[in-house]
Amino acid sequence: MEKKKFAVIGGGWSGIYALKYLLEEQLDARLYEREPNLGGVWLYKEAPGGVYRSTHVTSSKTFLHASDFPMAKEIAHFPKHDQVLAHLNSYADYFNLWSHMHFTCDVVKIEKGQDDQWRVRFRNDGREIVEVFDGVVIAVGQHQTANDLRHVEPLDQFTGTMSHSISYKEPDDALYCDKTILIVGGGETASDLAVELCRVARRIYMSIRGGQWFQERLTGDQPADIHFTKSLGFFGFYDNIWVRIGWSVLIRPFWGEGGTGIIEWKPRCRLFHGFINKSREVVHRVAQGIVIPKRAIASIKEKLVTFDGDGKPVHIDHILLCTGYIRSHPFLDENLEKEVDIKFLYQLIFPVNLPNLAFVGTARPVFGSIPSLAELQARRVAQIFSGRAFLPSPTNMSTWLSKYWKRHTQLYPFDARLRQLVNQFEYTELLADEAKVKPNLWRLFFSQPRKWYTIYFESPWTPFLFRMNTIESEDEKLAYARHVECIPRPDQPFGNYKQFIRSAIVCAY
CATH class of the missing domain: 3.50.50.60 (FAD/NAD(P)-binding domain)
Incomplete structure (x- = not known):
């Protein structure tokens, strides 16, 4: 039986992840990128688009590791764009992705074919090529068309x-x-x-x-975002006790309203609601x-x-x-563009009425990183496209979307343009649960309580969480070791969690 063939459109972080996980499912997958190299917006060019000369990441590399391929230790907490590009090249080397990538291939048109297949027309070196695929992953990112x-x-x-x-x-x-x-x-x-x-x-x-809202990027000489542990979501992801403590003990007294104290920039929304x-x-x-x-x-x-x-x-x-930017896909006709509007994307990935079409790199976190969300999206897409997992019926997906967008409007009342906004912890929990890659925390609580405590209260959120499960196999132990390497040093501000939590509770009450 002939292998099904899948196309990945876009050679940035999201597309590379999509290709890797489709290949991991033993599928015939090919990536198409219009530039002469991978990297997407992280490939510097003099023409408009992509990074500018001094661009550094704004989320620390703790949120940028791949779950099975950490960034090199010598890379700084907030790497420059050329370091990010080098990391992506290393990722492609390690997972043998190059032979599946096709560069200077500009997608002209994607249209529905027969039997749920897709016809994709490319322009390459002045020639137009048409190929038929059993599925397509669109991973062109969120920063292509200027608003x-x-x-x-x-x-x-x-x-x-x-x-x-x-x-x-x-x-x-x-x-x-x-x-x-x-x-x-x-x-x-x-x-x-x-x-x-x-x-x-x-x-x-x-x-x-x-x-x-503004947040200080550093505490001491370490990234501030590595102080967000899983316990932050223990009482909910938004207006919980830890958020109130952080607001009353740290933000308001040290940095003022909105994290700046600048009246002209005072946010309309509450913390984590924008x-x-x-x-x-x-x-x-x-x-x-x-x-x-x-x-x-x-x-x-x-x-x-x-x-x-x-x-x-x-x-x-x-x-x-x-x-900012607007979500746009010029290679789709007007009707298809309407069907792939983000309000019709189940889990921000799957168009309800378009089988075998998926999007990776669509979600933007309130804090955190797009790549860390994209990797889980890619794992989910690969499971679905391989037939190892299945989506609900269109009716059930539509019901889910109705509830999702109603709640989204309540959570983010002033960010109507950023429809893709999500909470890093909440969204990754959702995808990891669907993909069945969450660590089994209840089992760890009874079998390895010290590691359970470390994951919940001492260590930051990292992508390595979704390689652990019961921390019994060698690969799981390696993921755990990589995870604990990200724990803040105790000699830095807030590095000692026990002391910080006790002090915060005393100050709050």
């Missing part, structure tokens, strides 16, 4: 120069040098570029329409008077910009839009 608002009111009234961060590469550009710049957006790119442009611009204004910006260095520039915080834009007249709450307009030379 460019320059033609939207009131930005369309601006007569100065304007650009989107998708085209930004370095600060030494005539657009920025000795100019008064307005950065629009409250994400990590906006914060990083505000800091970077300070050295060449005359002045920087930064407008955040709905406020923004995206958390981990590039907090911009707050230091605000304190130095180099970056001027502003609320939403109220009006624009030529080069004069007025902000909410301000009566006096500000003269701006250049507006840099850090307004």
Whole structure:
């Protein structure tokens, strides 16, 4: 019997994971990437798109390890884009993926064929190639099509120069040098570029329409995100006792409302009910008077910009839009594009009415990393495509989606554009449970209580959790060893969990 054939579209982090796990299921899988090498947005190029020259990750590498292939120990906590690319190349080497990858293959069209198959048309070296696949994984990422608002009111009234961060590469550009710049957006790119442009611009204004939560990236010389243990979700993933303790003991007294104390950027939502910006260095520039915080834009007249709450307009030379990206698949026709809208993706992966089509890399965590979510998505897709697991009926998937989106609206009331927003712990628990790769914590509680305690209360969340189960086989023991290597050092702030928890409870009550 002829092997079924599967295509993976996109050679970034998500696509590489999808290819690896499809091959692991003994499927005939091929990856197609339009660039001449893997890496996706992490492959630096001078053309618009992808990383800029100084890009570093904003989540620590603890959240970037593959569950069975950790980043090298010599890589820094927050690696630069070239280190990420080197890691992805090493991953492809280790799992022998290169022979299954096809580069400079631009996908022109994906359309439904017969018997639930898919026809994919590529352009390669001036030639067009059509192939038929039994399944397709779309892993083109979340950062391909700019959410460019320059033609939207009131930005369309601006007569100065304007650009989107998708085209930004370095600060030494005539657009920025000795100019008064307005950065629009409250994400990590906006914060990083505000800091970077300070050295060449005359002045920087930064407008955040709905406020923004900020989190310090470090505690001591270690990443702050490694202090999020599984016990954080012991009483729920959102408004639990640990969140209240963290808010009352750490955030409000040390960093102020929203993690900054900046009134103009005060968030509308509660902690963990909106995206958390981990590039907090911009707050230091605000304190130095180099970056001027502003609320939403109220009006624009030529080069004069007025902000909410301000009566006096500000003269701006250049507006840099850090307004994110929109989900777009130009290789799908209009009808298919509607069917793959994220509101119709079961578990943010599977279109309800399109068998053998799946998406990897669709979820964005409130804190954490997209790759760590993408790996679990890829494992789930591979199980389904191989027939080792099955999806519910379309009716049951639709019922699940109805409940999911109702709750999502309640959890994230002010992030309507970020429909893909999820809680790192909650979403990975969901996928790991479906894929049957969760550690058996109840069994560990009775058979290996010390390790249970370490996993729940001493160690951070890591992808290695989903390689442990009962920690009895050699591979499981290796995963556990890798996991405990990520435990914060006790000589650092909050490194001693017992002492921290006792102090936090005393302070909170």
